Amino acid sequence: MRTLDQTTQEVLDLAAEHFQLPEGSLEPRDDFFKKLGIDSLQTLEMLSRLENHFGIELPDYEVQGVSDFKTLAERIHSRL
């Protein structure tokens, strides 16, 4: 069973890998729209990547308005 910190770290690592950023370059409180400069298509790509990695479904309405990795990780963690 993962802890929330582990889930958060996996989210950060996956995002960094997906967007080809150096490991450790993302922080839990980063606003991923601003930090990554991503659009709606890229956001959905990241959602697919996260769902496939964690083996969960994360409905859009649960992440609507979420813009930081920490809150995103919390939403994911609640479905693990």
Add this chain to the structure above:
Amino acid sequence: MKMKNFVGQTLRWEWRAGIVELTLEHEPANEIGTVMLAELEKFVAAFDVLAPETSVCIIGSARKSVFSAGADLRELYRGAVALPEKERVEGVRHFLERIHAVLNTIDAAPFVTIAAVHGICFGGGLELALSCDIIVADKMARFAFPELRLGLIPGFGGIPRLKRDLGNAFLRDLLFTGRTVNATRAHAAGLVAQLAGEGEALHIARSGAAQIAKFDAVTRAAAKKFIKPIPHDELRREIDLFCELFTRPAVMAALKKFVEDSGPMPYLP
């Protein structure tokens, strides 16, 4: 032969050895507006020429991360606001009649049709995929019917076709939440026939097409006609209901918010 190959503004098709590949390529997200509709009409008009020598049609996309985002809502909104209220619904009905004719023709094509889906496949894009016999999806594909979020229902035949193919439970979840679902979920629900690795949907579709092409054409066409009836009555009712809903001010207000939103995630309630 005439119309075996075509290159248009929003799509192209190429026939080779019994397989025709229709490729959508329209910036930014293969939205289905009047130009793509006219070119899709050209495509289905070529079926008479293609059919005798075609076993399979594969429909795919050349756009990165997108099969199709669906109807061109910006064009729909701008076209509608430019008209007096009474004329708006007539323009919408005319468009729907035309796209239904196209999708019904693809649905009943005398060859097997495969949608090779990667990236987003929403609304009208999903309805195009649903008119095909088989959906092969990249594991990063996502599917949705977001129309209710804007006060509408899917208008290109999505509800009757999904109901025909899958039943109501999954359909209601998609419709009433407007959420996107990933390819694994869509596969588990029976919407997707085969899952492909990232970037492999077209390759997998071609592999399936090569197998399908080995079979007797008469039997294949007879089997398709037998197992895949077109729900004409429900499709007609869908057009009427869409037009009825479209006239409400709340829909125009929601479309306005959607098309004017320049944020990283477009407005959807």
